[in-house]
Amino acid sequence: MTVAIYARVSTNRQDNINQVAELEEYCKRNNRAVFRTYKDEVSGVKDTRPELDKLMQDARLKRFNQVIIWKVDRLGRNPLHMLQIVEEWEKIGIDFTVTTLGIDTSTPMGKFVFGLLAQVAELERRFIIERTNTTMSRIKKELTKKGYYITKEGKRITKLGRPKGKGDSKPRKKRGYYLRDYKKRSPPHFSKSKTRDNEG
Template identity: 40%
Template sequence: MPLVAIYLRVSTDGQNAENQRRELEAVATRSGWTVVEVYEDHGISGAKGREKRPAFDRLMRDAARRKFDMVAAWSVDRLGRSLQDLVSFLAELHGLGIDLFLHQQGIDTSTPAGKAMFQMLGVFAEFERAMIRERVNAGLARARAQGKRLGRPQIAADKEAAVRASLAAGMGIQKIAKSLGVGVSVVQRVKRQL
């Protein structure tokens, strides 16, 4: 009976991984797998590296300790968006003798066909990420062309003058921000403009 770790990830705080969890636990039951632990990163992009995804990092540390025989995930894009990271992840798992099951793609990397398919899916995940980036950049360019101002709103002129005066008087950045009720970044921006 294989020991399985389930990895779940959602990108935003408004999402939850309950559907992923329920379906993967059902697959484990049908397949006769024993789920040893569920690792869940909540509100973290798949583009983030291992160091920014605490559950993923813990999963990899437990893999090195050989706490399980297989990792089960909902989809390839739950694991990451970069082909290089995905291939590295798969190589690390296989180096440890651990297989990967991807529910949505029906991939089991314990087979040669599953290994090949996983690599192709990684290419498509990276392509999708690049397309999203292009659409966002095109939207920003369109907004600029329409004369829309992007970024944070400017502070009132009197507040900016007060920040300048406080900086000239030698006050610290955090003290100015707190006393005037503005963000530290606002004070830093005004200081850079001096």
């Protein structure tokens, strides 16, 4: 079986030598051929990481059969994002192993444990949705009652909606003239000769 090793530390002042050494030893004991070792030096809170992104690309190309990590938090600090990663591996047909916990999705027990983790993550998803809906309901009530709402940052808002970006102030073109000039200017007229040429 060909495996990929993933190791991560939060900053470049730390090193992942111990992680990699233990994972390589695990592979030797279990007759695993290492395709590549992916090492990130970035916070686990970030969903996008250079080496993790490369690992995901190689996984989609099915260049290995299993991903091995030292501890669960080495994969990340966001449970929902971690679950999405492992679910994608499962769909591709790649197993996932956490050596310090003995979780191995290639075994019945490993799949069972992963199923429990998936259920916990699903509960977290629902809690997030519930909290979001509760917050939005409270904001709407405040806007209806007072006409404004004060955020945690102390900002005063008077309506819900996406904030305007820099590009929102630029006029958009439609059929050769600007939308903001639509009521002031008429669309350009075409000569009969051009119309005939276009029809031909």
